[in-house]
Amino acid sequence: MTTDTRTRPDDESIINVIRVLVLLQGGIAFVSMLEVAFTTAMTGGSTIFALLLTTVAALLTLRLSTGIGKLSRRARRITIRIEKVIVVIAFLEVLLALLLAQTLPAPVTLITRFVVPVVVITLLRRPLALEMFGVPSRPERKQRRLRRTRTVGATR
Amino acid sequence: MNPIAERVGEPLSRQAGDYVGSPLYRVIPEHAAAWLALGLLLLGVLILRRRTDTGRPSAIITGYRNLSADRRFLAWLIASSAALHLGLALGNTFDVYAVGFAIDSVLLFNIARRLILGRRWRRWAALVLLGSILGYVASSLGGVAPDQVSLVTKLVEVTALSLVLSPARPSRIRQLGASTAVVTLLTLVAIGSWVGAFSAGAGGHHLGDVPEPGVLLPIGEDREPTVAETRAADDLYAATVQAVSQWEDAAQAGKDGYAVEGITGREFHADNQAYIDDGAVLDPTRPESLIYAEGPRGPVLVGVLYQMSGIGNPGPAVGGPITVWHAHDNVCFALTPPALAGLVSPLGMCPVGSFAVPITNEMLHIWTVPGIPEPFGDLDDEWLDNYLAGL
Structure with missing residues (x-):
């Protein structure tokens, strides 16, 4: 019998969604690496540093998607930091496009550089995700900090 | 503005919507x-x-x-x-x-x-x-x-x-x-x-063409040039060829302020920052960039690039449909070190360490190599390869 679970809470498969989105980002970074390798070959190596950075980013992101699947706390933490950087740079590029060209970047750019990272950060911060990664929630962290301060105070 | 550039009127400004792109x-x-x-x-x-x-x-x-x-x-x-x-x-x-x-x-x-x-x-x-x-x-x-x-x-x-x-x-x-x-x-x-x-986008740099990725052309239909436009284009070409012959030697161009270090490939653009900033428009004696190709015996001057200062400033199309100016969009610019890093990927990304430039100022190529079939617009790579091989 099926049950109508309108207010169904998150289930554990949310990790699979995050993993796939990070894998998608890794795949896109891999494609970018191939593109900049082509540019580097055509321009006699003037973009070699961009090639190195993009290669590292692609490999790291693909590795992170595996880490997310394995519920690694480190992978979660690094992913959130990288996504934040991507969102900040994307935001600056949107501003640049509005200022210089009076137009928004193309829809695919907005999706891959803005929407996907924001969704990944949001999902990684949901209570169920925190629980699954073994990360204490914000009230718990606050309570722990408070307890620690009191203990230190009592010792003094 | 020099006399060549004064010959035609253009709109005062162009925005992204006034161009057709890929x-x-x-x-x-x-x-x-x-x-x-x-x-x-x-x-x-x-x-x-x-x-x-x-x-x-x-x-x-x-x-x-x-x-x-x-x-x-x-x-x-x-x-x-x-x-x-x-x-x-x-x-x-x-x-x-x-x-x-x-x-x-x-x-x-x-x-x-x-x-x-x-x-x-x-x-x-x-x-x-x-x-x-x-x-x-x-x-x-x-x-x-x-x-x-x-x-x-x-x-x-x-x-x-x-x-x-x-x-x-x-x-x-x-x-x-x-x-x-x-x-x-x-x-x-x-x-x-x-x-x-x-x-x-193999159409090139003619009005009404579908541009290649990264190229913006002003909206308009291709047409036959008038006699006056053909003459103006010929004048500009002759003035350019005469003026740039002094920079056939890349070392001389370097002395005159062009960034000629590391010339490689077919279309190496050597910018002259002083000429880019001087506000001169379409001045054959002060082209903003020289274009060199890597030849069998060193760099070969193949053409020049005139640039407008400021985004959205239309270049004077003195030769009408012969001299169509273009801009670029979705270009990735690397900061480490400063260099063009390609175009924004179809999947929306620039290489790491670079950012997307949504639109550039307008520019016009003139190819000064003797015998080039199309002196304005797109460079015929195959023709150039044969030319360089015969040097």
Whole structure:
């Protein structure tokens, strides 16, 4: 019998969604690496540093998607930091496009550089995700900090 | 402004909407219906949800609410792709592509329905999604120009396929296989997109052409130049050839302020920052950039690039349709060290360490190599290779 679970809470498969989105980002970074390798070959190596950075980013992101699947706390933490950087740079590029060209970047750019990272950060911060990664929630962290301060105070 | 530049009037400014660019970074009008179809899908789901909430249950909504988070996401992805295909079928003229889009749409809607209702769906989903992605790659490699709707659809389908191929707790081998498949498909989509966009944009630098990715041309129709325009273009060409002969020796150009270090490839642009900043327009004695090719016995001066100062300032098209100025869009600029790092990928990314420049100032190439078939606009690479080989 099926049950109508309108207010169904998150289930554990949310990790699979995050993993796939990070894998998608890794795949896109891999494609970018191939593109900049082509540019580097055509321009006699003037973009070699961009090639190195993009290669590292692609490999790291693909590795992170595996880490997310394995519920690694480190992978979660690094992913959130990288996504934040991507969102900040994307935001600056949107501003640049509005200022210089009076137009928004193309829809695919907005999706891959803005929407996907924001969704990944949001999902990684949901209570169920925190629980699954073994990360204490914000009230718990606050309570722990408070307890620690009191203990230190009592010792003094 | 020098006398050559004063000969014609141009609009005072041009904005992004006054240019035509590659469809790769745009939504072509025939595909706009796809966004509408996507909106209608959302509206339809909202209506069904409301009906269910007010006591008239819908099997789709009830089934959807019983799905796990990843399957809900997958259902949305497949239904979105179906809606986008429906819009593409309705927006296109009746041809083989429209029929293909319509079939794809029906199949994808049916797979989304089966997934939601708990029937067998995985194998069908894998087949149809893979077929749709490979169909796109094949048509792009065949020369069909992709646009943003096509790319969004493929992105949605690759994401859906990666969920189809890897269930919530996959084995290590299955996960590796699924990841490899996703990366391979994204690579194929990107290669197909580049090939399609460049094949469709092979028109060059004439008004009314479909530009290559990264090139913006002013909106307008190509026409025959008038006698006065032909004469003005000839004058500009002769003045340019005469003035730049002093920089055939790259070392002399370097002494005069051009950045000639590391000349490589066919079209190495050596900028002169002082001339870029001087505000002079179309001055043959102070061209903003010289263009060198790597010849068998050292650098060969092949042409010049005149640039306007400031974005949106139209260049004076003294020779009418012969001297069409162009700008660039979606260019990636690396900061480490400062250099062009290519174009924004069809998947929306610039290389790490670079940022996307949405639009540049206008510019005009003049090729000064003796005997060049087209002295303005696009450089004929094959001709240049033969020329350099004969030096």
